[in-house]
Amino acid sequence: MRSFSALRTAIGVLLFGGTALVIVYDWIDIGGSGLDSTVNSGIYDAVVVSAGFACLLRASRGGRERAAWLATAAAVFAWAAAEIYWALYIEGNASAPFPSPADAGYLAFYPLAVAGLHLLVRAHARDLDPRLWMDGALAALGTAALGVALIFEFVADRASGTPVEVATTLAYPLGDVILLSLVVGIIALTRWRPNRTWTLLLAGLTMMAVADVAFTLKSYEAAPGGEWIEPIYLLAAVFIGAEAWQPEASAIDPEARFDGLRELIVPAIVAITMIALVGMQYFDHASAMTTLLWSTAMLAVIVRLAMSVRANKRLLEQVRTDHLTGLGSQARLQIDLPELCDAADEEPLTVIMLDLNGFKRYNDTFGPPGRRRGARPAGSAAA
Numbered sequence: 001m002r003s004f005s006a007l008r009t010a011i012g013v014l015l016f017g018g019t020a021l022v023i024v025y026d027w028i029d030i031g032g033s034g035l036d037s038t039v040n041s042g043i044y045d046a047v048v049v050s051a052g053f054a055c056l057l058r059a060s061r062g063g064r065e066r067a068a069w070l071a072t073a074a075a076v077f078a079w080a081a082a083e084i085y086w087a088l089y090i091e092g093n094a095s096a097p098f099p100s101p102a103d104a105g106y107l108a109f110y111p112l113a114v115a116g117l118h119l120l121v122r123a124h125a126r127d128l129d130p131r132l133w134m135d136g137a138l139a140a141l142g143t144a145a146l147g148v149a150l151i152f153e154f155v156a157d158r159a160s161g162t163p164v165e166v167a168t169t170l171a172y173p174l175g176d177v178i179l180l181s182l183v184v185g186i187i188a189l190t191r192w193r194p195n196r197t198w199t200l201l202l203a204g205l206t207m208m209a210v211a212d213v214a215f216t217l218k219s220y221e222a223a224p225g226g227e228w229i230e231p232i233y234l235l236a237a238v239f240i241g242a243e244a245w246q247p248e249a250s251a252i253d254p255e256a257r258f259d260g261l262r263e264l265i266v267p268a269i270v271a272i273t274m275i276a277l278v279g280m281q282y283f284d285h286a287s288a289m290t291t292l293l294w295s296t297a298m299l300a301v302i303v304r305l306a307m308s309v310r311a312n313k314r315l316l317e318q319v320r321t322d323h324l325t326g327l328g329s330q331a332r333l334q335i336d337l338p339e340l341c342d343a344a345d346e347e348p349l350t351v352i353m354l355d356l357n358g359f360k361r362y363n364d365t366f367g368p369p370g371r372r373r374g375a376r377p378a379g380s381a382a383a
Helices: 002-027 033-059 066-090 101-124 130-156 163-189 196-219 230-245 260-283 288-320 330-342 359-366
Strands: none
Touching (some): 033 066, 066 230, 101 196, 130 163, 130 196, 163 196
16 A cells, blocks of 8 residues: 555656646746756656556546546557657657657547547446537537637648648647547536546646647747747646546536526537638638538537427426326416417317315325325424
């Protein structure tokens, strides 16, 4: 037990301390240029490796999250292997091939991270309200449509080289868009209330995608040069690795409650996405992928609205029906009677009222618990 605690402490020191050193060196410019190789290669790579071991520590707890954290650890180790190969064979080598084994490691991060997210959601989301799944799908599709229009197409318009080189170049922004979309979709599944455990993992994956986008922009000289992006990557590693010190992710409540302003978040995301895409269509012709995602998002909106209408009809039927007898309630009488009276000119209307003697005594004895004689109101103290 002590060895396990010591190992976790050592990983924590390397993970958090190493990231702090890289931030101080790259962002505050303390240490001088002579330490560039040590900080941005040696310490940087060690931090990423420590994040992978932190995920393994999390998986070692066992339980239903084990497979998810093993997949996440594999994703981080693939990233670490790519960084090490880059530092040894690519950096400073003008004749380095593209794509290289480093690209294989970088790109392997995406499917492995997606697998980890899938397994984690699968472990904690069971029997969810279909409307909640639709909200997650809508949020993800809206994010994907906007991400493809802003990020993927930017790279696609500038990518050049052989088909393999172009495919490798486009795989990075595509992976980033998928990651960001899944993050937003999963946050929607939690009803926009992710706890600390979910937040750290999703924040780490988001930072990874943000760093990739920044690196892509810098590669095309659309962002400033320098080493300012490296700490962003390490912040992603810190957020993911910090899960080793967190409790198990909470289960996603299967009983959907759509209340307050959070209910408007998904429609707002879709509306903003549609407005943005319409604006882009006006200024530039969108690609087939953007149009496809746009159309799919709009179709998902229609499906979601249909599900809401069905749920509202079911709720209205419950209000109109007495749950004990299955007969129409007073609410149904108040709704149906005016309609029947309006139609009385075409069809005769007969209203029969029955007064059952002694029914109150029967209802007090055999009726709903709250209406039985002597039943205690909810919340009252015992005598």
